[in-house]
Amino acid sequence: MTTESANGAGTLYLCATPIGNLEDMTYRAVRMLGEVELIAAEDTRHTRQLLTHFDIHTKLTSYHEHNKAMKGPELIGYIQQGHDLICVSDAGLPGICDPGSHLAELAIAAGIRVSPLPGCNAGLSALICSGLDTTLFTFVGFLPKTAKKQQETLARIKGYEGSLIFYEAPHHLKATMKQLLAGLGDRRAVLGRELTKKFEEFRRGTLAELLTYYEQNDPRGEYVIVVEGAGEELEQAEAGEVPLEPAELCKQLMVGGLDKKSAMRETAKKLGISRRDVYQAMLTEQE
DSSP: OOOSOGGGOOEEEEEOBOSSOGGGSOHHHHHHHHHSSEEEESSHHHHHHHHHHTTOOOEEEEOOTTTHHHHHHHHHHHHHTTOOEEEEOSSBOTTSSSTHHHHHHHHHHTTOEEEEEOOOOHHHHHHHHHOSOOSSEEEEESOOSSHHHHHHHHHHHTTOOSEEEEEEOGGGHHHHHHHHHHHHOSOEEEEEESTTSTTOEEEEEEHHHHHHHHHHSOOOSOEEEEEOOOOHHHHHHHHHHSOSSHHHHHHHHHHTTOOHHHHHHHHHHHHTOOHHHHHHHHHHHHO
């Protein structure tokens, strides 16, 4: 087990930044941001505003989704020379829905120590205020861009027992709510927006009720959507509805929006058989 960087390399620190209120920065994070020589930021202009607020003048370099393939190895080389590096995202914990996770993977592969500077996270902040189950939850983040991929993701997680946490931008919120309602059913949900900011709001109801509200009121701000997980009653009901025949279940899933390959994989998983058995059943059905 490796706990220290190899060959005198520095440390990669993953530093949380405020999701709204600047006073949520920790004392340690402010100190460390001022002590290192370089900060890798998702958006240097955004991060410069944060540093200016705390009178920090550390050099910034850009590291984001579009340059990570080229910039990542450069930053790893910098750390291997003995320098500490702090990676930040625009808000919250780096590595959650941003390329910070990619940099951490590169660092670990290179034997570099990776350490957190903990702080804010929008998903967990919304979850603890949701009133829904916090003992078991799944962070989903942003759904895929295409409707087909969204349906596949929701079909995969529909039976999860714990609360489901999603992120969404205001201009996609209504479309995403429609997909959640269609893919998960009309469950209880909580939408949190502008968390820790002046106009922070939590709106609670069923997915259908919340969709109706936002069809009448334009969404504003960034949203966290927390959806109730599948309960025992839902699981039992679904278990009774699942066909025992592989070909029948596969066709049912395809009608629900999955492509043939995904439907076969999901059928094998639900019935506890191999994909080859599902494929053979589909061939037999066609004969």
